[in-house]
Amino acid sequence: MRRKYILLLIFIIVISALGAIFIYPKTFDERYGFRSWRLxxxxxxxxxxxxxxxxxxxxxTDRGSVMNGLRDVIEKRVNLFGVSExxxxxxxxxxxxxxxxxxAGVKDISTAIKEIGSTPFxxxxxxxxxxxxxxxxxxxxxxxxxxxxxxxxxxLIFDSITGKPQVNIAFNDEGAKIFEQLxxxxxxxxIAIFLDNQLIEMPxxxxxISGGRAQITGGFSLQEARQLVERFNAGALPxxxxxxxxxxxxxxxxxxxxxxxxxxxxxxxxxxxxxxxLYYQFYGLAASLALIIYVFLTLSVFKLMGITMTLAGIAGxxxxxxxxxxxxxxxFERRKEEIRKGLSxxxxxxxxxxxxxxxxxxxxxxxxxxxxxxxxxxxGFVRGFALTLLLGVILSMxxxxxxxxxxxxxxxxxxxxxxx
Amino acid sequence: xxxxxxxxxxxxxxxxxxxxxxxxxxxxDLKQGIDFTGGTLWQIRFLGDxxxxxxxxxxxxxxxxxxxxxxxxNISDNSFLVRLKEVQEAEHQEYLKMLKEKLGDLxxxxxxxxxxxxxxxxxxxxxxxxxxxxxTISLYIAFAFRKVSRxxxxxxxxxxxxxxxxxxxxxxxxxxxxxGYAQGVExxxxxxxxxxxxxxxxxxxxxVVFDRIRENLKLERSANFNFADLVDKSIKQTFARSINTxxxxxxxxxxxxFWGAAALSYFTLIILAGVLxxxxxxxxxASPMLVMWAKK
Numbered sequence: 001m002r003r004k005y006i007l008l009l010i011f012i013i014v015i016s017a018l019g020a021i022f023i024y025p026k027t028f029d030e031r032y033g034f035r036s037w038r039l040x041x042x043x044x045x046x047x048x049x050x051x052x053x054x055x056x057x058x059x060x061t062d063r064g065s066v067m068n069g070l071r072d073v074i075e076k077r078v079n080l081f082g083v084s085e086x087x088x089x090x091x092x093x094x095x096x097x098x099x100x101x102x103x104a105g106v107k108d109i110s111t112a113i114k115e116i117g118s119t120p121f122x123x124x125x126x127x128x129x130x131x132x133x134x135x136x137x138x139x140x141x142x143x144x145x146x147x148x149x150x151x152x153x154x155x156l157i158f159d160s161i162t163g164k165p166q167v168n169i170a171f172n173d174e175g176a177k178i179f180e181q182l183x184x185x186x187x188x189x190x191i192a193i194f195l196d197n198q199l200i201e202m203p204x205x206x207x208x209i210s211g212g213r214a215q216i217t218g219g220f221s222l223q224e225a226r227q228l229v230e231r232f233n234a235g236a237l238p239x240x241x242x243x244x245x246x247x248x249x250x251x252x253x254x255x256x257x258x259x260x261x262x263x264x265x266x267x268x269x270x271x272x273x274x275x276x277x278l279y280y281q282f283y284g285l286a287a288s289l290a291l292i293i294y295v296f297l298t299l300s301v302f303k304l305m306g307i308t309m310t311l312a313g314i315a316g317x318x319x320x321x322x323x324x325x326x327x328x329x330x331x332f333e334r335r336k337e338e339i340r341k342g343l344s345x346x347x348x349x350x351x352x353x354x355x356x357x358x359x360x361x362x363x364x365x366x367x368x369x370x371x372x373x374x375x376x377x378x379x380g381f382v383r384g385f386a387l388t389l390l391l392g393v394i395l396s397m398x399x400x401x402x403x404x405x406x407x408x409x410x411x412x413x414x415x416x417x418x419x420x
Numbered sequence: 421x422x423x424x425x426x427x428x429x430x431x432x433x434x435x436x437x438x439x440x441x442x443x444x445x446x447x448x449d450l451k452q453g454i455d456f457t458g459g460t461l462w463q464i465r466f467l468g469d470x471x472x473x474x475x476x477x478x479x480x481x482x483x484x485x486x487x488x489x490x491x492x493x494n495i496s497d498n499s500f501l502v503r504l505k506e507v508q509e510a511e512h513q514e515y516l517k518m519l520k521e522k523l524g525d526l527x528x529x530x531x532x533x534x535x536x537x538x539x540x541x542x543x544x545x546x547x548x549x550x551x552x553x554x555x556t557i558s559l560y561i562a563f564a565f566r567k568v569s570r571x572x573x574x575x576x577x578x579x580x581x582x583x584x585x586x587x588x589x590x591x592x593x594x595x596x597x598x599x600g601y602a603q604g605v606e607x608x609x610x611x612x613x614x615x616x617x618x619x620x621x622x623x624x625x626x627x628v629v630f631d632r633i634r635e636n637l638k639l640e641r642s643a644n645f646n647f648a649d650l651v652d653k654s655i656k657q658t659f660a661r662s663i664n665t666x667x668x669x670x671x672x673x674x675x676x677x678f679w680g681a682a683a684l685s686y687f688t689l690i691i692l693a694g695v696l697x698x699x700x701x702x703x704x705x706a707s708p709m710l711v712m713w714a715k716k
Contacts (some may be wrong), residue, residue: 244538245534246509257681257683263680264680271671275671318675318680326665329661329665362627369557378609
């Protein structure tokens, strides 16, 4: 009977040892081709940017698709910087639609921000000549439904006669239809084209345009035209955006924090193990072994799941180490009581495991409740804390109960420990 | 030592701590960081010769004509913490250029700038999260102890948990207010997280004692038993448990405080304070309150 548990224990230890190799950074990664650890921006340096998106001109039903379109456009833009794994998220807080961009290890954040922000917002307006109160003649621009959202791409061509650079814009199907109607309605009249609310051209519509292609010819220099085409191809912004929050951490600050915190974690774990062995002797030893297994297994899970480890995340994991042995404390104290009542070694142990369970379950559930609320409340760097704490607590239930139980069942009753 | 007999002493001590916390908060006011008020926090380190914070202030005030700013020196790593109103990226680069020009090459350790609207939103979320954790945990306890009805009904267990949690959160916040006054520590998202974590942990010991009380109640056969004695017995039986589970966490927190990254130190300190208060409250506050309620 006992052999079954010892075999199971060996199995767990082997898995943990594999896990230990798996999680050890860099050297083994290269040799065995493992994915490397994903470290958060606050550890490798980088920027967390939050943009507010102005959807006031977008109908409710379209908002979802506009946000997704915006996300795709920005992601394309950000990829141009050659950043490794940039992240662009859509988020909604109350009535506010936001875009969250995370750029890790970008050398020049300010250029990146400039590039992101400068994606052009194109609008088309109908032109009306009118006279105001002072009897002055002027132009009124009536906005239309047509804007950059419908642009699929742009091309730089040279006018065959003048040799001047031109920008050809292509619209998607929807945009083509709107454009067709617009040109039909405004035959022989000018249409105003605005780029970021600046009038760049007012071409006169010669004919109804059905193919969804427009030409902008207004006096561009070659460089201007090229830049415009580049930006349109990276995508025109479907809606205007504004930077409302920036958090940039330099790489040197992060590297230092990482090293220190890992050392602190190791010291903390050792202190806990030392205490357990001191107070509960043999049983404490079993709990300490389970704790080591817990650390290896949990870190392996984090790495497998590709969770980004931020400084807060590591702190959350270290805290979960402090809690991982709590279940063991409850079980061991209970066992002492059962022995005092007169139960023998093995039976007392089993009783302890089952009697202590309600407290263990309730304690872990309350921590999980807190973690879940924290997860939804936080964003950016701090969010990692909630995630690692939650996962850590769940996995620690496994290690503290199942693993410790397996270890003890394998060895209790061997005659050495029966008397306690 | 009969804890329940001396319950008034312990409850008064708690009341004293709560009063101190409230006084601290009203008097010192929580120093809100840029997470909640919006603004800019900029950590820079000069690479060349020693620069004084006065010089930095001079450049900011006179050369850049910034109206509101604050410069703090961090002696341990020779960096400066500059506090400003919210700053657009273009301005950020302008300031950077000027500082480099006048004071020499510098390294940007970190730069954070947030709009005031974002800050307000965060503040609302923080309160919401706090209330949610408080209520859900208390409701869960009331639910977990639903089968216990004599001499105290199950919802009272939940209510006492709620009051105890509030007590456990309030005292560290009072400490935070004092630290804000004495050390200029600012309250940001980190601290809200710390308080929520404290609540999530401090209830563990309460659960352990309540669980034992429930079990002893089940075993109790006589019709008139002394509830106060039963609670006292339960506390004594679970004393080692409560202390040890909190101790393991305290050990880890101490390690984090002394050896961990500097950025985490106040965060760790608040959780540490909270865990100590939480352990104390489970034994010396929650259980006596249960007894007092039973008498009514």
